[in-house]
Every structure is written in structure tokens, then in C-alpha cells.
Amino acid sequence: MTKAILTAWQRIRRAPYQTLAAVSIMTMTLFLASIFFLIAAGSQAVLKYFETRPQVNAFYRPDYIPKSEQIASIKSELESTGLVESFKYISKEDALKLYQDLNKSDPLLLEAVTAQMLPASLEISAKSPSDLKIISQAVQRIEGIDDVRFAEDIVSSLTQWTNSVRIIGGSLIGTHILITLIIILLIIGIKVANRRDEIQVLQLVGATPGFISSPFIWEGIIYGLFGAVIAWVVSYLLLLSSMNFLNTFLSGIPILPVSIWFMLKLLIAELGVGALVGGLGGIIASRRFLKA
Amino acid sequence: MVVAEDLTKKFGSLVALDKVNVAINAGEFVFLTGPSGSGKTTFLRLIIRDLKPDGGKVQVNDQDLNGLPSKKLPLFRRNIGMVYQDFKLLNDLSVRENVALPLEVRGVRSQDIKSAVNIALEMVGLDKKDTLFPAQLSGGELQRVGLARAIVGKPKLLLADEPTGNLDPKTAKAIVKLMKEIHTHLHTTVIIATHNSEIVNLYNLRVIALENGRLVKDLSEGKYD
Numbered sequence: 001m002t003k004a005i006l007t008a009w010q011r012i013r014r015a016p017y018q019t020l021a022a023v024s025i026m027t028m029t030l031f032l033a034s035i036f037f038l039i040a041a042g043s044q045a046v047l048k049y050f051e052t053r054p055q056v057n058a059f060y061r062p063d064y065i066p067k068s069e070q071i072a073s074i075k076s077e078l079e080s081t082g083l084v085e086s087f088k089y090i091s092k093e094d095a096l097k098l099y100q101d102l103n104k105s106d107p108l109l110l111e112a113v114t115a116q117m118l119p120a121s122l123e124i125s126a127k128s129p130s131d132l133k134i135i136s137q138a139v140q141r142i143e144g145i146d147d148v149r150f151a152e153d154i155v156s157s158l159t160q161w162t163n164s165v166r167i168i169g170g171s172l173i174g175t176h177i178l179i180t181l182i183i184i185l186l187i188i189g190i191k192v193a194n195r196r197d198e199i200q201v202l203q204l205v206g207a208t209p210g211f212i213s214s215p216f217i218w219e220g221i222i223y224g225l226f227g228a229v230i231a232w233v234v235s236y237l238l239l240l241s242s243m244n245f246l247n248t249f250l251s252g253i254p255i256l257p258v259s260i261w262f263m264l265k266l267l268i269a270e271l272g273v274g275a276l277v278g279g280l281g282g283i284i285a286s287r288r289f290l291k292a
Numbered sequence: 293m294v295v296a297e298d299l300t301k302k303f304g305s306l307v308a309l310d311k312v313n314v315a316i317n318a319g320e321f322v323f324l325t326g327p328s329g330s331g332k333t334t335f336l337r338l339i340i341r342d343l344k345p346d347g348g349k350v351q352v353n354d355q356d357l358n359g360l361p362s363k364k365l366p367l368f369r370r371n372i373g374m375v376y377q378d379f380k381l382l383n384d385l386s387v388r389e390n391v392a393l394p395l396e397v398r399g400v401r402s403q404d405i406k407s408a409v410n411i412a413l414e415m416v417g418l419d420k421k422d423t424l425f426p427a428q429l430s431g432g433e434l435q436r437v438g439l440a441r442a443i444v445g446k447p448k449l450l451l452a453d454e455p456t457g458n459l460d461p462k463t464a465k466a467i468v469k470l471m472k473e474i475h476t477h478l479h480t481t482v483i484i485a486t487h488n489s490e491i492v493n494l495y496n497l498r499v500i501a502l503e504n505g506r507l508v509k510d511l512s513e514g515k516y517d
Contacts (some may be wrong), residue, residue, distance in 0.1 A: 202391070
């Protein structure tokens with residue numbers, strides 16, 4: 001195997017333009033894959049964030065203060081439906097604390113507001129976003145409830161967006177992988193054809209098809225590994241340089257910074273895809289010639 | 293060692309070999325003679341299964357090549373050494389690397405390859421030129437490298453297709469002499485295809501003559517007319 005890798009490396013060094021073409025197309029495809037993967041993973045994280053947030057907020061009339069027995073009864077009734085993940089009662093005093101936390105940088109806003117002015121509320125998290133409507137309808141019937149709000153629109157838009165990213169990204173990446181495979185196949189195919197005399201000699205001295213094709217397969221794998229590393233470095237640098245913009249864009253949604261482990265997993269996946277596509281190109285190109 | 297029965301090979305309408313029957317025993321040294329186009333190269337290519345016959349059969353070491361599966365072809369060829377008129381050396385490999393090729397493909401340990409290559413190069417008198425590349429060698433030296441590559445794996449059968457075709461008379465004689473020495477030393481069966489009558493007539497050995505694809509002569513101690 002070491003001999004085959006060394007031979008492949010020698011051949012790569014001897015054909016710099018073919019190597020450049022092969023690594024470039026591999027880099028382009030894997031960079032595209034990185035970007036779409038990061039967008040899809042980011043969208044998924046945002047969606048998850050919204051899904052795990054209290055999704056139904058039911059506000060009591062400002063003059064209405066529910067009794068603790070009432071809250072306990074509402075809680076057990078909602079939990080008995082099996083649709084509720086968590087239930088929380090926010091009293092007027094809790095609401096004031098939340099208000100003060102949110103506006104601590106603006107003393108003028110704090111002075112003007114008292115607990116009496118704020119409504120008590122219920123925060124209910126659903127197990128599935130599809131149950132939000134049912135829960136909100138149930139909550140609307142509770143005595144003293146004035147207004148019910150839920151994040152159905154955000155979740156459904158995000159779900160649509162995430163699905164679109166997956167479908168568009170998947171199709172684009174799939175097409176690019178196919179194009180890359182064809183180009184790698186052509187490049188290695190040319191090299192195989194150029195070495196037909198050598199292959200003939202190897203066959204005559206008793207080389208197996210595996211021995212003959214292994215340097216070509218390794219050549220494809222090396223193209224793939226180089227492409228993967230370059231694509232990963234470029235996409236990581238792009239992500240780091242966009243951090244300020246992304247932090248502003250995703251204000252309050254804690255998905256940044258992306259952990260290094262996540263990025264390392266992405267690198268491993270890219271190395272795998274690159275090696276697979278390159279290796280497959282090498283196998284098809286050399287086997288096609290050996291069969292001919 | 294090599295048995296051909298009604299061996300026939302056609303290339304389109306051209307009959308390259310026409311029902312050739314011949315048996316060559318282990319340890320023999322045979323000249324396969326005939327003018328260009330008589331079928332000598334075709335006969336050798338059929339022996340190493342570089343071609344498949346259109347009729348009849350050829351047996352090498354009791355192995356009927358018609359029934360030899362493609363998977364077993366590399367293993368079969370490892371028992372045969374072949375020398376070519378155009379040497380068929382790899383230009384980007386050194387003399388040592390070219391000679392080592394048959395052992396490399398077998399996965400022999402590098403230590404064993406080194407000693408086997410040393411022996412083969414010594415036998416052909418090129419042990420001092422092992423680091424040179426084919427472009428740096430003369431025609432005679434190139435053929436010696438080809439010969440060293442053919443014998444490095446200690447084959448049971450050594451085939452040579454016009455090994456002197458590209459060499460001057462003196463070098464040609466030296467190469468055949470060397471092959472005769474290898475035959476004596478390693479007890480390898482040798483078949484040399486040649487149309488060089490001067491060389492054939494130097495030795496009083498078996499001569500099989502082909503003409504237009506047909507066997508016209510098979511003498512145990514023959515001359516090339």
C-alpha cells in the first residue's frame with residue numbers, strides 16, 4: 001500500500017496542471033457542501049431553539065389574578081392531554097422582574113412601570129410545534145385569559161426554510177458530486193491511457209488488476225483529501241469572518257460560536273466524501289481500461 | 293512443458309497460425325524460426341495467454357490455457373519470463389527498479405527483492421549500472437536489463453521474441469550466449485523466436501520453423517536454412 005501511495009504521489013507531482021484541475025473541482029464541490037451544511041445546521045439549531053422555547057403565551061386580564069388552585073387545575077388539565085412539554089405560571093411580580101431584566105439599561109422605562117400594570121401569564125411549551133394550535137385553543141377557554149400568542153408562524157416558516165435548504169442544497173451538492181466524479185474520472189482516465197504501455201508490461205509480468213489500479217485509486221483519494229482540507233479551511237475562515245454579522249442577525253439566539261468539535265466532525269465528513277468520490281473515480285477509470 | 297494441439301489463430305481473414313502441433317519438454321532450449329509474419333510472435337503470445345486461440349489448444353505446465361480463468365492469469369504469468377525485441381522497459385524506473393518489477397507485483401519482501409535483483413544483474417553483467425535509467429543505456433545493455441527482469445523471478449519458462457532484432461551482430465551473439473548460460477545454470481526451458489539464421493546456426497539445438505502460420509520443420513538438432 002505504501003508503494004502504491006508513493007507512486008500516486010509521484011504521478012501527482014509530475015502532472016501539476018491536471019492536479020490543479022482535479023483539486024479545484026473537488027474543493028469547489030466540498031466548499032459548496034460545507035456552506036449548505038452550515039446553513040442547514042444553523043437553520044436546524046434556530047428551529048430547535050424556537051421549538052424548545054415556551055411557544056404559547058396566554059395573558060390574563062391586568063385586573064385578574066388567578067388563584068393557586070386554579071393554576072394547579074389548569075396545569076393538570078393541560079398535562080393530561082399529553083401535548084405539553086412544560087407549564088409555567090408567571091405572576092405579576094415575575095412579569096415585573098422579567099421586564100426589569102429586559103430593560104435594565106433604560107431607567108426611565110423602569111420607573112414608569114409597576115407590577116399592577118403588567119398581566120399575569122402562562123408559558124406553555126408544546127412537545128410538537130404541530131400541537132400549538134390545539135393548545136392555544138384550549139388556553140383561550142380558560143377563565144380570565146385576555147390574549148393568546150404562539151410562535152406557530154415562526155416555526156412553520158423556519159421548518160419550510162430548513163426543508164428548502166436541505167432540498168436545494170442536497171440537489172446542488174449531488175449534481176456537483178456527479179460532475180466532480182466525471183472530471184476526476186476523465187483526468188485519471190487520461191493518465192491511465194498515457195500509461196498503457198506500462199500497464200501492459202505490468203500485466204505481462206503477472207501484476208493483478210488490484211496492483212495496477214491501486215496507484216490510480218490513491219491518486220483520486222489524494223485529490224479528494226486535498227480538496228476537502230482546502231474547502232474546510234476556506235469555509236471555516238468565512239464563518240469566523242462573518243461572526244459579527246451573524247451575531248447581529250441571530251440576536252438572542254444562542255447558536256454561536258460554532259464549536260471546534262462540530263467543525264472537526266465536518267472536516268472528517270468532508271475528508272470521507274472527498275476520498276470516496278476521488279477513489280471511486282480512480283476505480284472506474286482504471287477498471288474500465290483494464291477491462292478494455 | 294509446452295504442448296500445442298491444432299493451435300489456430302486468425303486476425304480477421306488472416307490466418308496467423310494454422311493447426312500447429314508441437315511439444316516442447318521441460319529444460320529444452322528451442323529456436324522458433326521463420327520469416328516475418330510467419331506466426332512466431334503469435335505463437336509466443338498464445339503461450340503467455342496474451343491472445344486466445346481460435347482453434348485447438350495450448351498447454352503450459354499441464355495447464356490448458358483455454359480453461360484458464362482471467363483471475364488466475366497473473367499467477368500463471370509469474371512462472372514465465374519474457375524478453376522482447378523492443379525491451380519493454382519502463383523509462384521512469386532505474387535498471388534496478390525495472391528488474392525488481394516482477395517481484396514487486398508478487399509482494400516479495402524488499403530484502404529478498406534486493407538480493408534477487410543483485411543476482412540477476414550480476415548474471416547479465418549489469419551490477420555496476422543498477423542506478424542508471426534506460427535512456428542512459430546502449431541497446432545491448434537494455435536487452436540485458438530485459439533479460440534480468442525475465443529471469444529474476446526464476447521462471448520455469450523463458451520466452452524471447454526477436455531478442456536480437458534491435459542489436460548489432462556482436463551484441464546479438466552475446467545476448468543469446470547469455471541466454472544459453474542462464475538455461476544451463478537455472479535449467480529453464482527457453483524458446484527464442486528469431487529470424488537470425490547466423491545465431492541459430494551457431495548452436496546445434498532444436499529448431500521449430502514456421503511459415504505462413506504453418507509448422508514446416510521440427511528438428512532436434514537443426515539448422516536455419
